[in-house]
Amino acid sequence: MKYEEFAQRVEAIRTRLYKTALLYLNDEHLALDAVGEAIYKALKNVRKLRDPAFFNTWITRIVINECYNELRRQMHLSNSEITEERAEAFDALPLKEAVQHLPKELRDLVILRYFSGFTLAESAQILSIPQGTAATRQRKALSLLRLELSEEVSE
Amino acid sequence: MNRLEEFNLLSAELEQIPDALTGLTVRAKRRLFRRRLLFRPLLGLVGLFLTFTFLVNLSPTVARAVSNIPVLRELAKAVNFSTSLTTAVENQYVQPMNLKQDENGITASVEYLIVDQKQVNVFFRLSSSQYGKLYADPRVRAADGSPLSCSYGQNYFNWSADGENLQSLTIDFHNDTVPSALQVSFSVRDDLNRPEPLASFTFLLEFDPQFTATGKKYSVGQRVVLNGQTITVTDIEIYPSNLRLNIREDDNNTAWLQNLYFYIEDEQGRRFYPPESGILASGSIDTPSMTSYRTESPYFYDAKSLKLVITGATWLDKDMERVHMDLISGTVERLPQGVEFLAAYQQSEGWFLTFEVPYRAGKPRQAFFDDYYDADGKKCTFDSWGGRSTGEGSEVLILELLTYPYDDVWLCPAYSYDWYIQEPISVPLI
Numbered sequence: 354m355k356y357e358e359f360a361q362r363v364e365a366i367r368t369r370l371y372k373t374a375l376l377y378l379n380d381e382h383l384a385l386d387a388v389g390e391a392i393y394k395a396l397k398n399v400r401k402l403r404d405p406a407f408f409n410t411w412i413t414r415i416v417i418n419e420c421y422n423e424l425r426r427q428m429h430l431s432n433s434e435i436t437e438e439r440a441e442a443f444d445a446l447p448l449k450e451a452v453q454h455l456p457k458e459l460r461d462l463v464i465l466r467y468f469s470g471f472t473l474a475e476s477a478q479i480l481s482i483p484q485g486t487a488a489t490r491q492r493k494a495l496s497l498l499r500l501e502l503s504e505e506v507s508e
Numbered sequence: 509m510n511r512l513e514e515f516n517l518l519s520a521e522l523e524q525i526p527d528a529l530t531g532l533t534v535r536a537k538r539r540l541f542r543r544r545l546l547f548r549p550l551l552g553l554v555g556l557f558l559t560f561t562f563l564v565n566l567s568p569t570v571a572r573a574v575s576n577i578p579v580l581r582e583l584a585k586a587v588n589f590s591t592s593l594t595t596a597v598e599n600q601y602v603q604p605m606n607l608k609q610d611e612n613g614i615t616a617s618v619e620y621l622i623v624d625q626k627q628v629n630v631f632f633r634l635s636s637s638q639y640g641k642l643y644a645d646p647r648v649r650a651a652d653g654s655p656l657s658c659s660y661g662q663n664y665f666n667w668s669a670d671g672e673n674l675q676s677l678t679i680d681f682h683n684d685t686v687p688s689a690l691q692v693s694f695s696v697r698d699d700l701n702r703p704e705p706l707a708s709f710t711f712l713l714e715f716d717p718q719f720t721a722t723g724k725k726y727s728v729g730q731r732v733v734l735n736g737q738t739i740t741v742t743d744i745e746i747y748p749s750n751l752r753l754n755i756r757e758d759d760n761n762t763a764w765l766q767n768l769y770f771y772i773e774d775e776q777g778r779r780f781y782p783p784e785s786g787i788l789a790s791g792s793i794d795t796p797s798m799t800s801y802r803t804e805s806p807y808f809y810d811a812k813s814l815k816l817v818i819t820g821a822t823w824l825d826k827d828m829e830r831v832h833m834d835l836i837s838g839t840v841e842r843l844p845q846g847v848e849f850l851a852a853y854q855q856s857e858g859w860f861l862t863f864e865v866p867y868r869a870g871k872p873r874q875a876f877f878d879d880y881y882d883a884d885g886k887k888c889t890f891d892s893w894g895g896r897s898t899g900e901g902s903e904v905l906i907l908e909l910l911t912y913p914y915d916d917v918w919l920c921p922a923y924s925y926d927w928y929i930q931e932p933i934s935v936p937l938i
Contacts, residue, residue, distance in 0.1 A: 354891075355888065355889070355891055355910065355911075356537065357886075357888060360533045360534075360537075363532075363533045364533070367529055367532070367533075368525055368529070371525060371526075371529050372522045375522060376522070381526055382653075382654055382655070383653070385526065385528050385529065385532070386655055388529070388532060389532045389535065389536065392532050392533055392536045393535075393536040395536075396533075396536045396537065418703050418704070421704055422695050422704075422705060422708065425695075425704075425705065425708040426693050426695075426708045426710045447514065448511060448514040448515060448518055449518055467515070468518070468519065468522060498511065499511045500511050500512065500515055501511075501512065502512075502515070
């Protein structure tokens, strides 16, 4: 892929990449840094991308990895289950915080599906999970967040 | 406010996109191709992880100087790639650190710093009884975690697979000075393809102010004419880690200075040469010229006077910044000195341009920059390039233009010719 094509593809998706990073990191500065680092790593490794049709999902995965690198540095990673006792406290959180406190596999899906504009199929591809699993997680996440949004189960 | 209203509000909030988002791609390209930085790679360049045995040859002077300080013996070994840092250790110009963190069976420690106004050298170690090879993937940020304007790279000279040796990271500041503190993070992996690191460590490094204050700038203002081109040595900066020779080229010059061959000499005849590895020179991104050159440092020698001794230069003629190549007839307007055009051939993937490029000092030299211009005048970057040695002091360079639809291309030579002088030219500095 030529640099010009790479730049055009990044231009088309950069807003979605930024929104994704911002929801993970909750900080404009860190989100810009994560997206910048992801673009650099994508440019460095673009020859490894076998099919340009997967560019968007591929670079989004890199952004998510960068976000987890940063969260790990901040020791903010938590993968605890939402128990009955915690559910009530969870309900009281503002939506943004509630999303950030979701279990990792649900949080990833909600951010991609409902804030970064990816379809269910694209989200499943980014997360390397079957589409059925993505649909199940989507349903569970929306239930926990008490959000009634279109689930778009079939595409 | 119900959840749906919160969702709509949050979605609207996320639509506020900062201006800084535009330009990240260009910045990534500059970072990747580092066009304006002359960099001599260390053995074991970042990205190449070779396991090797490095034979240390400590000079008797260094051995004597550090023998009274056992902990610095190991550091003396770790700085063997740099004469300036070796001298710094000899003079005990070291800030010991005692920072250690453990995570997931891995221990990371920052043990020493060598710091001055313009450079930080961090000496650290990664060890584990659980994992074999460990790779550091360092990141440098300001003390508050925000981005920092600097360049940095890990030195693999002393890297060993078992984590026994001290490793080093060099952080370089060009226009700014070293701050009072900064943050260094290591995302540690045992396999470079692992998406999530095994462990992440972040260290806040606070510098002793006596070190960040060291360094001095001397105004020079000496004009010199080299091969009909006028340059002015504006000033020199002397730090424990390096000396920086800053120059300005006359606007009326017909060629850009691409490289200067020189050394610095003090009144006792001691010579300070460009370093064997790391950053050799830097320039502006607006012109092809290099305007700041580095040598090993005379800082600890307390020199009374220094002079610049010029032995030659490499030039890029201003009318040779782009040269036309006709892909169909296989002709090229003009080539850098010593470079021979071999062939331009077309395959299903695109055009392949081959040249024979001479070695310089035993290494292939850069014949072209990574940009070129198409028939519409649009600036592009080569899709890839490769080289293979001929075994006779040159290499065959292959430049690829994939899916290139035109019959003409304009290449950007990295130089026009070398110029050497029989009688070196001396310029007094201080």
